[in-house]
Amino acid sequence: MTDDISHNMKGKFLLAIPGLPDPNFAQTVTCMCEHNESGALGFIINKVHPLLTGRELFEDLEIECDKSIDTLEIYLGGPVQPSGVFVLHGPPFDWDECLKISDWLALSNSRDILEAIAQKKGPQSFMIMLGCAGWGPLQLDSELNDSAWLTCTVTEEIIFSTGIDQKYEKALMMIY
Numbered sequence: 001m002t003d004d005i006s007h008n009m010k011g012k013f014l015l016a017i018p019g020l021p022d023p024n025f026a027q028t029v030t031c032m033c034e035h036n037e038s039g040a041l042g043f044i045i046n047k048v049h050p051l052l053t054g055r056e057l058f059e060d061l062e063i064e065c066d067k068s069i070d071t072l073e074i075y076l077g078g079p080v081q082p083s084g085v086f087v088l089h090g091p092p093f094d095w096d097e098c099l100k101i102s103d104w105l106a107l108s109n110s111r112d113i114l115e116a117i118a119q120k121k122g123p124q125s126f127m128i129m130l131g132c133a134g135w136g137p138l139q140l141d142s143e144l145n146d147s148a149w150l151t152c153t154v155t156e157e158i159i160f161s162t163g164i165d166q167k168y169e170k171a172l173m174m175i176y
Helices: 054-060 067-071 111-118 139-145 156-161 167-175
Strands: 012-016 029-036 039-044 048-053 073-076 080-089 098-100 106-108 126-135 149-153
Touching (some): 012 167, 029 167, 039 073, 054 073, 054 126, 080 111, 111 126, 126 139, 139 149, 149 167
Antiparallel strands (some): 012 029, 029 039, 039 126, 048 073, 080 106, 080 126
8 A cells, every 4th residue: 555545535424334233323414524644533424413403502602593493403424523513514614614625615623603593694505413423544544445434425405405314325326
């Protein structure tokens, strides 16, 4: 193996291979936001937090929120930094901390986007996640070379318009 990343996975979905025994990633779809020589960063988009509501999250962050936030789903983005709050979102992309992933998708984790979402003034399309999935230098490349993941291009429809229970199957259908 060389010291270069073999395939840049930024803007791709990683799908857990069927039967993957790791409970953190079994039947998951992970949206890859960064992949370079320093490692890789992604967010699971099909695991909803079983207990936390939008209202509770915003109360914990001491952010005043609109009543409609009560039903907002909070996702489990991955096992790394489980208390970190991240937002995968569509335009606009002018938030304080914003990493552009594609022409229609970005990742932010600044207070300004959370305050805007809490007041229904944020991006139209978004997912709020706790935690992330991270890989050290060349770790993901090694896993890809070992066929531990299936990959396909990220789609707006799967991230923002597909039901939580259908995301994995719909992404698999893009591969096969």
